[in-house]
Amino acid sequence: MLSLLYRWFRSPRSRLRDVTLGRRLGTLALWVMGVCTAHVIAMMVLEGMALRDALWLTATTIVTVGYGDLFAKTDAGRLATVGFMYVGGIFVVASLVSALVDWRTDSQERKANGTWGWKLTNHLLLIGEPSGDAVQHLCRLVDQVRAHEDWRDAPILLLTRAFEATRLPAALADRGVVHVTGSAADATALTHAAPDRARTSLVFSSSETDREATARVLDTVLRLREAGQKTSIIAECVDVGDHDRLARLGAAQPIRVMHGYPEVAARAIVSPGSEALIEQLFTAEGDECRRVDLPRVWEGTWLDLLTRIAGAGIGTPIGYLCADTGAVLANPVGRSIRAKALFLIVGDDRQVNATRDTVQALAL
Template identity: 25%
Template sequence: MIFFLRRWFANRERLAFKLVNALIVALLLNVTFGVLFYFAERNAQEGLTLVDSLWWAMVTMTTVGYGDFFATTWVGRFLVSYPCFILGIGIIGYLLGVVAEGMIDRLSRKRKGFMKIKHTGHIIICNCPHTDKVLRIADELRFHDSKLPIVVVADNLEENPSEFVEKNIDFVRGRPVVETIMLQANIIESSGIIILARDPCDPACDAESYATGSIVEQIGDDAGKELRTVVEVINPKNERMMTRARIDGLVMADGLSDRLLVQELLTPGSQNVFSQLLTTTEGSEIYTIDSSHDSGKFIDLQIEVLRFSDDVQIIGIVRQGSVMLNPGRSTEIEPGDRYIALARNRSCIDSFKTQLSEIKL
């Protein structure tokens, strides 16, 4: 009993403690004034019951005042009703204040990124080098699913920016290299993690991205769950380092614009082609599909694909992590190969997957 009381009073500053205490006090006052009203009025009001008196006390304390029962004696009016009015208004005001305080505190903690995320199947974006960049990524992610939950984990934001609030993007404040911060973002129940470079102009940020990726993979191993992670790499020389963290995907920021500039110069209009392939908001996108064939030639696969009604094209193969775009016609398909497909949207790919096993090479 003593241990329970110590635990109870140790939490006296918590909202639940204040709320429960106020409710207990309100219940005790309700019973006390109900009993006092009954003894003060039972001889003056024929048929008055204790239940009626308890009802009167509740109606009076909450300032509802139905008027179905009221004091008629001097004791009932001045020694019972008056204190009931004053204390009732006080306890109700206190209850409303506790509830309002809790709501304000919750909103403040959520805005400042201190709340634990309850989403499942959400996308976590680590670091926020610029709000516009995060918003562009969010728009791409939500093109096919406008209600996809997105959580940003960053330590350079004092509170959730208004732009994120408008887009319904949640925020966890802290460095993503800290395990407790990632657990606060409910990483175990997430469907993917995007790790952005803290400073796109500083190649040294790759080291922190590597550390974040390692933490994510370790959390996934401890939970027995595979977490899909994509990392933005500033310096191509750090690609090998990133693969040691067992990152699922790497995107090289350095040199990408240089290559696009050269391509546009040599092949005018190629920029528009790459732009369409790199966005989910228009045109077709690139997908990878598990192969259902252990043998056959690539040209035979392409011919068979043309027989189907879905707007899907097979343009290459992924073999042991290496990409083979537009391979030779006689290229043999091997066990474990993945097909690189071009399709209008995810639904086309899902439909095509069910038909893929029907293709005979």
């Protein structure tokens, strides 16, 4: 019987289209409680039942179980049961089930198409999408962020139009990423993304070369501040010359656009400031990472090597080429090494003679 009533209440002609699902559920729930209360009172007054028996009869009747151990015996009691339970109660329960199914279906659909209002707090907010293979880039970024213990369980929300037609890819959904379809210029979408409760926001540049993309990033940063975000905003910037301007207008961490290396943005999120050091390794200006090939294998501890190189003012060793395996190893603290080449961060004034000075410092 409930299945027939459910299909009837699910028909378009019977739906309450002028109210929200939330109001509909609330109204129906109150109606069910009212009908049940009225029936319990009727059974106690008309049938002389104890409260416990009246509650039991009401419960078994409204869910259409009807064990038959209790039932109304008087005409007035039977009429009350028909009026309250069969006409009012069961119909309303069927409608309530219909409303619950509608609500669940609607919420799942809105989450899938990016129109759901997420109630996230202390989350990572990613805005826009990187150029190139956006899905692969985002997956690598999320993996790098989640690898850090302070961000392992942090919610991640993506505000973008990239998946408006295709929905969020499974690769991102499986990593716990949720999304809102839209942009920072869309007030409703921005509200759903909750930037005022975000732990950190990262604004992607849509291009690695077009300076107009920086203008769009700047507009997004301003909108985030206007929406109440007081925490760090990381903003990708095409031209290094625009870094200061972005910083003055609200971006706490302007970073170079490196869509081939999402690890740089991940460092900016989990370890603010470290991305600036990484960026320097990609340029020929300022300090540079140099490979210094040694005339013969050097053996000793990493601490001894650090002391000699840094003490001579040559630079900072960050890794070495293992003479035994040919692998490049970084910062092997606490053990002896056999190196046939070193990797040093060397300043402008020491780059010309870096190899000669290193050989002398290591007494090779």
